Amino acid sequence: MYTDMKHYNHNAIEKKWQAIWDEKQTFRTGDDRSKPNYYALIEFPYPSGKGLHVGHPRPYTALDIVARKRRLEGYNVLFPIGWDAFGLPTENYAIKNKIHPAEVTKNNIARFKSQCKSIGFSFDWSREINTTDPNYYKWTQWIFLQLFKHGLAYKKEMSINFCTSCKVGLANEEVVNGTCERCGSEVTRRMKSQWMLKITEYAERLISDLALVDYPERVLATQINWIGKSEGAEVDFRIEGTDDVLRVYTTRPDTLYGATYMVMSPEHPYIEKYKDHIENYNEILTYAEEAAHKSDMERTELAKDKTGLEIQGIKAINPVNDELIPIWVSDYVLMTYGTGAIMAVPAHDQRDYEFARKFNLPIVEVVGGGNISEAAFTDIETGTMINSGIIDGLSVKDAKKKITEFLKEKGIGEFKINYKLRDWVFSRQRYWGEPIPLVYCDDCGWVPISEEELPLVLPEVEFYEPTETGESPLAKIEDWVNTSCPSCGKPAKRETDTMPQWAGSSWYYLRYIDTENDHELASKENLEYWTPVDWYNGGMEHTTLHLLYSRFWHKFLYDINVVPTPEPYKKRTSHGMILAENGEKMSKSQGNVVNPDEVIEESGADTLRMFEMFIGDFEKSVPWSENGVKGCKRFLDRVFRLTDMLTDEEGYSKDLEVNMHKTIKKVSQDFETLKFNTGIAAMMTLVNDFYHKGSVTRGEFKDFLILLNPVSPHLTEELWVETGYKGMLNQSSWPEYDENKTIDETIEIVIQINGKVRRKMNIPAELTPEEMKEAAIGEDEVKKIIEGMKIVKVITVPGRLVNIVVR
RNA sequence: GCCGAAGUGGCGGAAUUGGCAGACGCGCUGGAUUCAAAAUCCUGUGAGGGCAACUUCGUGUGGGUUCGAGUCCCACCCUCGGCACCA
Structure with missing residues (x-):
């Protein structure tokens, strides 16, 4: 007969909790300023038409784990999301399919958003931003105007890198081996009058202030190397x-x-x-x-x-x-x-x-x-x-x-x-970017438009193609181009170039802090509370360009008293790429892209999240593995079935007390140091222990669920309620461990003779080195081996080994 | 060429920083359950030798330091990432 076994229905559980979190706004950033704050940041994605692939959730899950853990530790957490939505692929798609780029962007964002929600990230969705939103780029333009007013933006006739296919000027950084970073086409030189930003004026500080931040060695090296x-x-x-x-x-x-x-x-x-x-x-x-x-x-x-x-x-x-x-x-x-x-x-x-x-x-x-x-x-x-x-x-x-x-x-x-650092080529002859808010007057030269007129909104245009001369499509809209000089009132012309994609992403982390503010990019008070970003994780591919540009803008904003800190990001970490199963890069042309939607449908978001973290060293590239996903699903199934062996005991059992404390310690530490794989391994070991024992106390299960929650939030919330613990799991707090209780009473030590392991023995943990030595030498087998030889020296390592050197 | 990171089972990867190499997972082996399969549970799983207790070898290569080296030092080899005529 079939028992009435409950079935782990991941789809139902995940939909249920996502709806609850949405409805209760569970992860909305709190207003309680008495709490310590924590700002966790991921690189906001470019919403491409392809949707997410399994590479995206890796960094997102990592910081989602950190954010969820911080909340359980009592922090007020800011963990936001937005869209870096200006850019060429959208524009090219729009041209090809005759759809307005804004429409394309809207659809792509909707897709990305629903995918992110289905993975259960604890983003504060009320702070969602979009670089193509005039209310956002108003402030991108405002920052540009400040740069201009401080003499850090200038126009220069110069030989630029010109992509023959995109028909735009590229910054040096965007040229990879003589080809366009984005499309791979040939890059030639061309003379063009371009807006430049004087990043070179900040070269020295961009190096010396690296002393103020916690970046990985390789990232520091890249920054220093690039500045040269x-x-x-x-x-x-x-x-x-x-x-x-x-x-x-x-x-x-x-x-x-x-x-x-x-x-x-x-x-x-x-x-x-x-x-x-x-x-x-x-x-x-x-x-x-x-x-x-x-x-x-x-x-x-x-x-x-x-x-x-x-x-x-x-x-x-x-x-x-x-x-x-x-x-x-x-x-x-x-x-x-x-x-x-x-x-x-x-x-x-x-x-x-x-x-x-x-x-x-x-x-x-x-x-x-x-x-x-x-x-x-x-x-x-x-x-x-x-x-x-x-x-x-x-x-x-x-x-x-x-x-x-x-x-x-x-x-x-x-x-x-x-x-070696050069000034930043800041203009693009393209439509889908922030208009540069300047006007050229024959008498007054380049004049900024009044700040009250911001945002300078992108006009509607029929064709998005750059002109044959390589000029921006905006140049063809006469009634937009022709305006009057803000300074003298005579007829004048607008700048028709737009900003590069790097512009919006150079300061987005500041806007998250105060998304609704319409009279400043963010209030002083909010900036004081939230900056700098506590932990910023992103890809290695952004450690020269984006990181350098945003540090530059931040320093400038610091100099003009807009932000209170000299550096934007306190700590930066990088994740490795996820490759296809055969070790190749995932790409549409290879047809080897793994879509997270399918993994979620089949195994669940909790499994996907866990596997993304368990797959290997977070900082290294690693091939995807179908079987690896199954392994994580199997583990969560085992967790689900733990409810069948639950006892009424509220505390920890004698047998597993040490294991519990050890696991709490290991998981707590590993989640702080990017070692998610070993943290998860420790939880697997604990579950194996529960199984071997055949029972788990309510107290053990409760703390285990909290530990697992940041990785697999839906299942753990469900089991929390099912088991009848109080409230919701996200309202509880991170368990603490007692260092003294992480030590076993008896330990197994190794007896070496001349450095070779010969015997193992169990001894009480509190033995002194002298007692360990006595015990080792007194052991029967050891006695036999060293019989007739002379003990030259005995080395003891407390809790580990005794090495007997004989001749 | 320069800078950075790495090299550990069939695979992804562990190893409290000099102290039992291979945690955990995948895969594979055998068993239990089943009419059978899937699923699940329990075993075993670096290589060689031995019926066994055991034993020899083993962390890219070659040397060295040490009671003891995956870990430290020297010299190489290879892989990946970045930079590349920057005077």
Whole structure:
């Protein structure tokens, strides 16, 4: 006969609790400011047309666990969600299917939202934001205006990276191996007048303030590497027969005596300036044009073999030894870094060495210790200066200092710090982005529109395609473009470029704090209470771009007294990707995308959440596994059936008391340190213990349910009610452990002889090392083994082992 | 080339930071239940040898330190991520 076994109906249970949480607004951020606050943040998603795949819930579940645990610990928790909804894929889809991007966005968001709800995340849905909402981008525009007013936004005619397919300018960061980060098409260079943000002004602070935050080592390294700080000197070389100097930047001023030629970038202004002096001007011009034509890809990839030309007709004078040296032009020198010209020291720089070898230029050794007939000697730790006049005999470090002081004294050089970081190209020739709230007036130049007029709303437009000239589609809407100057009232034209997708995501964490505020981006009081974000988790792919940009904006807002902290995020962590079962990246084209909806339907959201966390090391990429999902489902089934072995006892049983305390400790710690996999393993072990014992007390079950709740919230809430505990689980509190009760009374120790495990024995935990030693030596088997040998030494590790060294 | 992370069973991964390698899960083996299957429960599961108690080998490779090394040091190899002519 069939027993009346209750069945774990995950679908019913999950729908039931999601409805209850919604109705009771269970996870709405509280107003009780007497509670300690906790701000947990995930990277808000871009609502693509494809919906979520199983990679999304990994970071969301992780911080959902943290948020739920914090609430049970008595914190007032802010755990918000929103949509980073401007962007090219939506626009491209809109173009292709002739649907308004706003409509596409709305549909995509609806899909994402219902998926997020079906997974049971404890987001505060009352604070949902959307970067394409005028009430939101009003403040994105407002921040831009402040940047503009503080001189940090400027327009510049410049050579930009231009994606041939998207027809937009790209920031350096958006170009990956010479192709567009988004669509993979070829990127070429093109001159275009662009809005730029002076992130370089913050370069130093973006490095030094990393000391204030808790980021993983690899993230710190990426930030520092990207900013690329270097210290050196700028040095003036006179150009023979003129009053002009050619200024160079070098990190090795100590090698100045070894400079045997100079190299200018093909774009260097002196080429134009001295065209009358330059005998081979036409040749140089041809070379410069070729270089300009090359995309960044070609210029770096093919540049393994160096090219260049000597500039005939002008020569430079080495300021320390007055030697006449030739000036070359080569595309391995970039106009965008340093001064656009270098002094070449082939003996001590790899690139100069290659170049000198190829073109038979002299190589003069000025740092002794290497073998320059074979390779450039670039070591700066061991060498001693030679052939170097006033700095002969010094170490590299001392020589740098002395020569830089000398140059400074003579007025022909100075100490200089350079950064690889470039200013941020901030305009896009696209429709689906925030309009830049500026107007161009022939008399007044660029004028900001009045802040009262914000938001400057995107006008309706018939076609979203960029124009043939690469201009924004907005340029075609005449009655929008033509306006009057806010300053003098004369006819003027609006800026038609829009902002990049990075804009809205650079400050969204601030808006969550005060979503309804319509007179400031967030109130001082709320910002004081909630910032900085306590824990921000996101993907490694955002650790250069997004993190740097948002830190920059935050620092600016700090400088103008809008936010109270110098850094936006106190702690940052990163998750690994979820790959397809075969170890490949999940992608639509491969057809290997796993959809969470199917997993939820079949095994439930609680199982999905658990497996997302149990699958492996949170910080590493890991392949998805169908069987792994089944394993987690099996575990939750076992949890469900624990109710059949429930006893009436309210406390912990004697047998399992230590296990309970150990598990509480392990789970509590592991949920704080991204070790969700081992925390869950500890709970599995505990459940195995319950099964082996065949019973579980009400007290044990209750605390176990709380521990499991952040991972699998629906089932645990259901079992809480079913078992008849008070109220709802989310109203209870996180269990505490007693350190003294995490220690077993008797422990098994290992007896080693000469470092090899020979015996194991059970002893009372409180034995002293001396007693352990006695016990080990006295053990019968051990006695037999060491009979006739001499005990040299005995090592005891309390609670672990005794090692007997014999001869 | 430079920077960063890693290399542990058939698989995902553990290992209180120098102290029983392989927790937990998957997969697989055997058993119980069943007419049978699924599900469930109980066993076993790094490799070799032994009827067994046991024993030898074993954390990318080679050396070293130590009573003791997955963990520390030196030299390599390989994988993944980032940067890449930045003077």
